[in-house]
Amino acid sequence: MIIKVLFFAQLKEAFKASERTVEVQQGRTVGECVQSLLKDPGALHLKGLPMCYAVNEDFVDENWQLKDQDSLALLPPVAGG
Amino acid sequence: MHITHQPIPVEVFLKEKPADLCGASVYFIGTVRNHHGGRFVIRLNYECYEVLANKEIARIAREVQEKYYCSTVRIIHRVGMLEVGEIAVAICVSAAHRDEAFRACRETIERIKQTVPIWKQEFYQDGTSEWVLCGHPHEICYDF
Numbered sequence: 732m733i734i735k736v737l738f739f740a741q742l743k744e745a746f747k748a749s750e751r752t753v754e755v756q757q758g759r760t761v762g763e764c765v766q767s768l769l770k771d772p773g774a775l776h777l778k779g780l781p782m783c784y785a786v787n788e789d790f791v792d793e794n795w796q797l798k799d800q801d802s803l804a805l806l807p808p809v810a811g812g
Numbered sequence: 813m814h815i816t817h818q819p820i821p822v823e824v825f826l827k828e829k830p831a832d833l834c835g836a837s838v839y840f841i842g843t844v845r846n847h848h849g850g851r852f853v854i855r856l857n858y859e860c861y862e863v864l865a866n867k868e869i870a871r872i873a874r875e876v877q878e879k880y881y882c883s884t885v886r887i888i889h890r891v892g893m894l895e896v897g898e899i900a901v902a903i904c905v906s907a908a909h910r911d912e913a914f915r916a917c918r919e920t921i922e923r924i925k926q927t928v929p930i931w932k933q934e935f936y937q938d939g940t941s942e943w944v945l946c947g948h949p950h951e952i953c954y955d956f
Contacts, residue, residue, distance in 0.1 A: 740859055740931035741943045785929075788863050804861055804929075810944040811858070811865075811889060811930030812842055812901050812921055 732757055732799035736768065740807050745774045755797060761786065762793030765805065782807055814869040815862050817892050820899045830906035831883040836913040840921050842901040844894045848944070852937040858891040858900065861929040865889070868928045872920060880916035882907040887920065889930060 733754055738746045746768075755764050761784050769777060784791050785804040797803065822841060830837050844856050873885040884906040894900055903920050907913040924930075932944045 737861070739861055739929070740933070743859075785861070785864055788867065790864075804864070806861070806929050807931065807943070808945040809927065809929055810925070810932035811860070811928045812925040 732797070734764070734797055734800065735802045736764075737802060737804040739804070741780070742774070742777065742805050742807055745777055746771065747773065759797050760793060761791060761795045761797060761803060764797060764803065765793070768805075780807055814866050814873075814887050814889060815860055816888055816890050818890070820888050820890050820902050822899055822902050825886070825888070825902050825904060828886075828904070833908055834883045834906040834913075835908055836910035837884075837904060837906040838910070838913040838917040840901070840903040840917050841899055842921070844896050844898050844900055846896045848934055851934075853934050854896065854937050855935045856894045856900070857933040857935070857941075858889075858894065859931045859933070860889075860891045862891075864929050869924065872923045872927070876905070876916050876920050876923070879919075880905075880907060880912040882912065882916050885916065885920060887924070889924065889928070891930065 733752060736751050736753055738749055743749050783806045784793065785806060786795055786801050826839065846853050869887050869889065873887055876882065877885045882905055884904065886904040889901045890899065901924065903917055905913050905917040905920060907916060933941055934944055935941045
């Protein structure tokens with residue numbers, strides 16, 4: 732199945748893109764998908780960075796099961812205000 | 813909408829009349845300061861996940877309003893490149909009494925800093941820049 736991954740802040744810099752379309756196996760969870768993404772050589776320095784996730788514009792946890800055409804956002808620590 | 817890419821028109825914000833039942837309005841204006849952690853900051857870049865940031869700010873406004881019996885909780889956050897002294901965030905809380913208004917305003921800004929998907933990149937005088945790490949939008953974070 733195909734999903735869209737959204738990157739922000741330091742993740743956008745690491746992946747040199749604000750989004751990427753990726754193919755993942757049916758039944759994959761958010762956590763499994765992220766682990767695979769972080770094997771990208773440009774993202775190795777992000778190991779240990781706490782992250783949260785949103786799928787289709789709602790917060791989810793790492794066990795959330797992805798579906799075809801989902802939009803997964805990787806959210807590094809925030810700093811508004 | 814709570815996110816803007818334009819300068820925040822704070823004078824308009826201040827002119828709005830609170831409801832007749834309100835005896836107190838507390839305003840918080842957050843501006844870009846020129847230092848952080850001993851380093852000289854020359855500007856900031858705020859980036860956000862706009863759809864989710866708007867949803868999360870609306871949730872904070874609604875929950876604070878209910879918790880402190882406020883008549884109004886208005887929040888505007890600017891994103892994009894901001895110079896030192898510019899307004900990054902403006903909050904107005906109106907309630908029947910000052911105690912609720914002060915506490916509600918304080919909780920609003922603290923929750924914005926902890927949970928809204930907005931990211932801040934500081935640019936320093938020495939030519940370097942860094943993403944500032946503050947809070948996280950979910951209680952459970954995952955380390956990989």
